[in-house]
Amino acid sequence: PQAFDWKDPLGASNLYTEEELAIAETAESYCQERMLPRVLEAYRNEEYDKKILEEMGELGLLGATIQGYDCAGVSSVASGLITRAVERVDSGYRSGMSVQSSLAMGGIEEFGTEEQKEKFLPGMARGKILGCFGLTEPNHGSDPGSMESVAKPHPTKEGYYSLSGSKTWITNSPIADVLLVWAKLQETGKIRGFLIERSECPPGTLETPKLGHKNGLRASITGMIHMDGVPVPKAMMFPDVEGLRGPFSCLNSARYGIAWGTIGALEDCIARAREYALERKQFKNNPIAKYQLVQKKLADATTDAAYGILAAYQVGRLKDEGKAAPEMISMIKRQNCDRALVNARNLQEIFGGNAVSDEYHIGRHVSNLFVTQTYEGQSDIHALILGRAITGIQAFV
Numbered sequence: 362p363q364a365f366d367w368k369d370p371l372g373a374s375n376l377y378t379e380e381e382l383a384i385a386e387t388a389e390s391y392c393q394e395r396m397l398p399r400v401l402e403a404y405r406n407e408e409y410d411k412k413i414l415e416e417m418g419e420l421g422l423l424g425a426t427i428q429g430y431d432c433a434g435v436s437s438v439a440s441g442l443i444t445r446a447v448e449r450v451d452s453g454y455r456s457g458m459s460v461q462s463s464l465a466m467g468g469i470e471e472f473g474t475e476e477q478k479e480k481f482l483p484g485m486a487r488g489k490i491l492g493c494f495g496l497t498e499p500n501h502g503s504d505p506g507s508m509e510s511v512a513k514p515h516p517t518k519e520g521y522y523s524l525s526g527s528k529t530w531i532t533n534s535p536i537a538d539v540l541l542v543w544a545k546l547q548e549t550g551k552i553r554g555f556l557i558e559r560s561e562c563p564p565g566t567l568e569t570p571k572l573g574h575k576n577g578l579r580a581s582i583t584g585m586i587h588m589d590g591v592p593v594p595k596a597m598m599f600p601d602v603e604g605l606r607g608p609f610s611c612l613n614s615a616r617y618g619i620a621w622g623t624i625g626a627l628e629d630c631i632a633r634a635r636e637y638a639l640e641r642k643q644f645k646n647n648p649i650a651k652y653q654l655v656q657k658k659l660a661d662a663t664t665d666a667a668y669g670i671l672a673a674y675q676v677g678r679l680k681d682e683g684k685a686a687p688e689m690i691s692m693i694k695r696q697n698c699d700r701a702l703v704n705a706r707n708l709q710e711i712f713g714g715n716a717v718s719d720e721y722h723i724g725r726h727v728s729n730l731f732v733t734q735t736y737e738g739q740s741d742i743h744a745l746i747l748g749r750a751i752t753g754i755q756a757f758v
């Protein structure tokens with residue numbers, strides 16, 4: 362029989378293709394060699410180095426599942442492996458990538474016109490054009506259907522809409538060149554997607570202030586979007602998609618990525634906690650790894666990580682076959698975020714007082730994982746999505 366490998370307890374690597382393994386290796390090497398050395402300073406100073414997106418672009422890691430438009434066209438499992446490698450370093454770095462790849466590029470690819478795709482996707486794939494995704498508003502988070510942002514016919518510019526309203530907690534908004542914003546078309550009251558180009562906005566119409574002093578996800582940049590009569594050409598609206606189906610379709614891919622990513626963060630916690638437990642000695646010079654309570658924490662975390670990867674893998678394969686229901690994605694997003702957070706928090710205890718020092722990395726993962734459990738649908742919201750699918754009764758309202 363194959364020997365047990367605590368890094369891959371259920372042998373998931375046997376399921377990947379040669380190409381997927383090669384992509385995972387490229388991503389892992391880049392993340393460990395180039396990203397990891399920057400993360401502590403970035404987290405301390407709340408500074409997001411946008412060059413990271415350019416570097417990822419050079420390696421073909423952005424919008425990786427998209428066919429054409431200078432994108433790599435890889436499988437959903439390969440994109441999951443990339444996400445896992447990035448989040449093994451930091452959820453904030455994965456966040457910056459998810460927004461660029463799954464939410465902004467994914468939205469343009471799925472719903473954009475040919476002109477919009479040609480204009481934005483190749484530059485976004487290289488990390489030269491940065492995107493963001495504005496759905497959440499100050500008064501409407503879990504319930505984006507009640508949004509107040511509105512698109513009216515522009516009062517003076519023929520062929521333009523005028524967008525007004527505010528979005529908040531928007532990853533990458535302060536640095537985005539193209540902002541995918543969801544707003545209600547005044548004529549119909551239906552939600553539509555608009556591509557705002559920052560360079561085309563007259564002064565005073567678009568502001569994207571940074572939200573600072575975060576206590577999680579500090580290595581990513583988050584901001585607001587204030588729109589006060591932003592002129593947007595009608596050709597920059599997604600032509601055919603109306604209602605929440607638009608933003609939620611983009612979210613299906615991003616939530617799927619988070620399911621892989623959070624397990625990457627948990628795996629980093631496991632590796633660090635195991636190493637620490639083997640080195641740290643207490644009581645009669647025993648490594649604390651000798652104690653049963655410490656071993657149980659490692660066994661629980663390793664089990665949840667292994668189950669989480671297999672579930673994400675299964676949904677990834679179904680996604681490529683067109684057989685993944687959104688509720689499956691809710692299930693893995695919720696479960697993997699919740700289990701990553703609970704286990705990371707338990708593993709933190711293994712470090713004793715040293716857990717408080719950022720040099721040990723565990724506290725950073727714990728703070729980040731709270732955010733992953735909250736954005737893209739808070740875990741209880743995903744429980745209600747599942748509850749509705751199980752019972753046929755919705756419990757949101």
Ligand code: TGC
Binds near residue numbers: 736
């Ligand atoms: P509901 O009645 O459920 O649906 C309205 C319409 O949308 C369709 N739909 C979906 N389509 C595709 N995929 C999905 N997953 C879909 N879910 C729903 C649905 O078929 C319907 O279509 P139609 O044509 O009949 O109109 O809508 P509701 O208003 O009752 O929704 C309730 C609820 C709770 C499910 C939903 O609002 C929800 O998921 N809330 C959570 C909000 C959320 O996830 N926000 C994410 C913001 S973006 C973000 O956080 C990015 S962070 C990125 C990073 O930094 O990594």
Ligand code: FAD
Binds near residue numbers: 496533732
């Ligand atoms: P609320 O909706 O106010 O929810 C608060 C609590 O109430 C939650 O626990 C929720 O589960 C619970 N609750 C709400 N309604 C119900 C109900 N019916 N039944 C039971 N419980 C309920 N958004 C974007 O659009 N784009 C981004 O790029 C983006 N990036 C983000 C980055 C960061 C760092 C953060 C923190 C958030 C980001 N978000 C983004 C916003 C995120 O998606 C929202 O914070 C999230 O959807 C929750 O909305 P809320 O914060 O308004 O919480």
